[in-house]
Amino acid sequence: MDLTETLVALAAVTGVLAVAVWRAHRPWQPGRIWRVPWHAVMALALVLLLGLLAHLGSLLTGRPITPRGLGGPGGL
Known part of the structure; x- marks a missing residue:
């Protein structure tokens, strides 16, 4: 993996992390069956x-x- 691919993957993972933090802090809605x-x-x-x-x-x-x-x- 070169520098460009690493930076793209880093941006994608940071975006996923930001969405997950945002969605985890939303209040729980009773009656919803499935949640991520x-x-x-x-x-x-x-x-x-x-x-x-x-x-x-x-x-x-x-x-x-x-x-x-x-x-x-002394390692494994």
């Missing part, structure tokens, strides 16, 4: 946002992201 779980959508969007920000950081710095707990001495 907006808090779960927010959690998933936040995880994706953090991953995309880390990926953007690796693209801008040129250094790949390496997990700290894996691959080193």
